[in-house]
Amino acid sequence: MKTLHKLDKHVIYLDELILQVASLLDRPNDINCAARAVEAVLIAVRNRLTFEQSIKFLNYLPLPFKAIYIKDWKVNDRVPDRIESMNEFIEEVYRLDSTVCNNDYCEYQEIKKIVKAVFKVIGFHVSSEELKKELTFLPDDLRIYLEAEGVSIKSNMVDSSIWLS
Numbered sequence: 001m002k003t004l005h006k007l008d009k010h011v012i013y014l015d016e017l018i019l020q021v022a023s024l025l026d027r028p029n030d031i032n033c034a035a036r037a038v039e040a041v042l043i044a045v046r047n048r049l050t051f052e053q054s055i056k057f058l059n060y061l062p063l064p065f066k067a068i069y070i071k072d073w074k075v076n077d078r079v080p081d082r083i084e085s086m087n088e089f090i091e092e093v094y095r096l097d098s099t100v101c102n103n104d105y106c107e108y109q110e111i112k113k114i115v116k117a118v119f120k121v122i123g124f125h126v127s128s129e130e131l132k133k134e135l136t137f138l139p140d141d142l143r144i145y146l147e148a149e150g151v152s153i154k155s156n157m158v159d160s161s162i163w164l165s
Contacts, residue, residue: 014064017121024117034117037140040097041118042069047092047135048083051075060097062125086142112145116137 015031022034042061046054046069058069083089090111135143 017062017064020121021117024120036097037114038118039068040093041115043096044089044092046073048080049137050079050122059116060126061122083137083139085139086145089142116146116151119146123151
């Protein structure tokens with residue numbers, strides 16, 4: 001039963017992360033939408049990274065997000081298309097889970113808000129310097145948007161923030 005107890009704390013941590021995303025989306029009671037948003041963003045990232053880039057990025061995700069990232073992952077040798085722009089990334093998020101865009105999330109701006117919320121929560125829980133290096137795969141316009149929206153990558157252990165660059 002110790003194994004199940006260990007799993008319980010990871011489930012609780014996942015719930016906390018999803019609640020943080022829901023709160024940033026101004027929908028604190030809609031954890032289903034927040035969970036779908038997290039999955040769509042993480043899988044959109046995964047689909048556009050090489051295997052080596054994915055492994056590096058995966059190393060810096062909070063453990064529950066790692067589980068989401070690898071869900072149904074079929075590793076192959078193909079070199080994926082690089083994410084060229086924020087628009088392209090947002091289209092990828094929408095393509096992966098159009099239900100994320102139901103109700104209040106139909107507009108392009110709302111998908112941007114979803115992307116911002118997911119990266120902001122990752123930034124709350126991950127080491128700053130290493131993740132900053134790993135996010136170089138993001139297109140410039142998306143990094144500029146995230147920075148302008150106050151998304152900082154900061155360590156929980158240090159009382160400073162480092163902007164995405």
